[in-house]
Amino acid sequence: MSRVLVIDDEMEVTSFFRYFLEDKRCDVTIANSGREVDELLHRHPSPFHLALVDLKLPDANGLDLLAKIKTRYPDCEVMIMTGYSTVKSAVLALQAGAKDYLEKPFDDLESLENIINSVLLNPVGNTEKLNMEAAQYGIIFSNSSPLQKVIAVAEKLAKKAINILIEGETGTGKELLARFIHGSSLRAPYPFVGINCGAVPESLLESELFGHEKGAFSGAIRTRKGYFELANNGTLFLDEIGEAPTSIQVKLLRVLETGEFMRVGSEEIQKSNVRFISATNRNLETEVQNKQFRADLLYRLEGVKLSIPPLRDRPGDIPLIAQSYLDKKYGGECRLDPDAAEMLKMYDWPGNVRQLLNVLNQTHAIHECKCLKPDHLPPYLLQRAEHPDNPMPIDRQIEDFIEREAKQFVQSLVNGLSQAEQLHLKKVLDRIRKMEGEIGRKVIERKLSETNRDRQLLSKKLNISMRTLRYILNEK
Numbered sequence: 001m002s003r004v005l006v007i008d009d010e011m012e013v014t015s016f017f018r019y020f021l022e023d024k025r026c027d028v029t030i031a032n033s034g035r036e037v038d039e040l041l042h043r044h045p046s047p048f049h050l051a052l053v054d055l056k057l058p059d060a061n062g063l064d065l066l067a068k069i070k071t072r073y074p075d076c077e078v079m080i081m082t083g084y085s086t087v088k089s090a091v092l093a094l095q096a097g098a099k100d101y102l103e104k105p106f107d108d109l110e111s112l113e114n115i116i117n118s119v120l121l122n123p124v125g126n127t128e129k130l131n132m133e134a135a136q137y138g139i140i141f142s143n144s145s146p147l148q149k150v151i152a153v154a155e156k157l158a159k160k161a162i163n164i165l166i167e168g169e170t171g172t173g174k175e176l177l178a179r180f181i182h183g184s185s186l187r188a189p190y191p192f193v194g195i196n197c198g199a200v201p202e203s204l205l206e207s208e209l210f211g212h213e214k215g216a217f218s219g220a221i222r223t224r225k226g227y228f229e230l231a232n233n234g235t236l237f238l239d240e241i242g243e244a245p246t247s248i249q250v251k252l253l254r255v256l257e258t259g260e261f262m263r264v265g266s267e268e269i270q271k272s273n274v275r276f277i278s279a280t281n282r283n284l285e286t287e288v289q290n291k292q293f294r295a296d297l298l299y300r301l302e303g304v305k306l307s308i309p310p311l312r313d314r315p316g317d318i319p320l321i322a323q324s325y326l327d328k329k330y331g332g333e334c335r336l337d338p339d340a341a342e343m344l345k346m347y348d349w350p351g352n353v354r355q356l357l358n359v360l361n362q363t364h365a366i367h368e369c370k371c372l373k374p375d376h377l378p379p380y381l382l383q384r385a386e387h388p389d390n391p392m393p394i395d396r397q398i399e400d401f402i403e404r405e406a407k408q409f410v411q412s413l414v415n416g417l418s419q420a421e422q423l424h425l426k427k428v429l430d431r432i433r434k435m436e437g438e439i440g441r442k443v444i445e446r447k448l449s450e451t452n453r454d455r456q457l458l459s460k461k462l463n464i465s466m467r468t469l470r471y472i473l474n475e476k
């Protein structure tokens with residue numbers, strides 16, 4: 001017989017659960033306050049299998065009770081009971097080890113029953129199953145990884161009707177996580193539609209999101225559905241939401257509040273039922289303070305926030321991700337040498353997993369090796385392993401900045417070019433090649449003033465030889 005502890009100061013709630021759980025042949029104990037819980041734990045009753053804990057008691061906080069119960073009975077699963085306004089604290093409870101949370105009022109008895117049954121019938125969480133589910137979406141991590149907790153919480157949130165904001169540096173796997181949440185949710189049979197708010201030019205973003213009527217603007221030769229319509233009943237993934245221009249932020253807010261929108265060029269109100277998952281590598285709270293991002297929009301998008309730790313904070317994941325990638329790409333023909341794996345673990349990875357995969361690709365392309373050894377890796381990785389205390393050869397922020405700008409530029413160019421009926425692609429690519437020289441020359445010209453036109457000093461600052469500097473300046 002399962003022993004269940006119900007902690008709530010509201011009589012209706014405790015009576016409801018007594019009836020509900022006794023019907024399931026559980027042995028139910030009730031506590032109405034934090035003080036009663038303390039007394040109970042002090043008396044050392046036999047272990048509980050499950051505790052249902054109200055988040056807000058007059059004399060105690062559910063998060064503190066969770067910690068006390070878990071210390072006393074580590075195997076007892078704890079479910080937090082919460083109102084909508086305290087869902088964010090309930091998510092903190094998930095991160096602190098609660099099994100799940102139940103939202104008050106308990107209108108949806110069927111899902112309440114499912115959640116409670118799943119804990120009573122399957123008391124020990126199955127981490128292996130979770131790892132396998134995440135792997136289906138390409139998410140690899142080690143058993144000791146801090147990412148495991150994020151995935152476990154995400155899996156629980158997936159089933160709730162709540163918008164999610166994913167934070168993380170570039171290349172940490174925000175899009176993979178968004179796909180995992182969609183796939184683990186009840187919306188899984190419906191579309192997952194993603195849009196990169198930073199990559200679409202402002203003039204096109206509105207029609208991409210909301211669609212347009214035929215003739216709404218020059219080039220609108222036929223009526224087109226926008227992403228909101230396409231994602232109906234599914235998930236809309238707003239990548240790089242921090243880049244959305246202010247005009248679009250206002251329109252997004254309206255859709256989030258009402259589910260209503262209008263196609264560009266139409267006055268007919270349409271409705272769409274989507275769950276929003278947004279992602280950002282910026283700190284949106286700071287953006288709000290700087291008036292770059294609307295506070296009301298952030299509040300709506302961030303029903304809850306999940307943060308993906310950077311790769312350098314989970315070095316144990318690196319060999320697993322690397323080997324799994326090599327296996328997939330080269331059909332098991334390339335093995336990662338343990339010393340090379342150690343070197344990969346010592347690097348800081350400012351571009352995170354994406355950068356790791358690029359390094360593996362480049363290394364394999366150059367050496368075509370069956371076993372990837374330390375000597376095959378790029379010199380800056382060797383340097384890092386030999387002098388772990390040295391500062392990074394390239395400043396991480398600059399590298400991040402370049403990665404972001406380049407990605408945005410490429411996307412926006414591709415979007416613009418794909419509108420053209422006919423194209424001289426070679427001319428376009430020739431022009432783009434010229435940009436390398438233009439950027440090099442402009443950076444040098446600006447920087448020369450910082451060194452009082454001392455070219456020798458500047459070549460050192462820029463890590464290039466005098467010959468390269470002259471070459472870039474077209475001086476031959």
Ligand SMILES: Nc1ncnc2c1ncn2[C@@H]1O[C@H](COP(=O)(O)OP(=O)(O)OP(=O)(O)O)[C@@H](O)[C@H]1O
Pocket residue numbers: 138139140141168169170171172173174175176177239279281321353354357
């Ligand atoms: N845990 C992981 N295991 C294996 N591959 C991963 C993992 N995380 C990310 N990747 C891979 O790294 C690359 C970048 O992932 P993704 O696009 O999801 O990152 P992101 O955070 O959304 O990036 P950005 O901020 O630039 O949009 C992809 O190739 C993805 O498959």
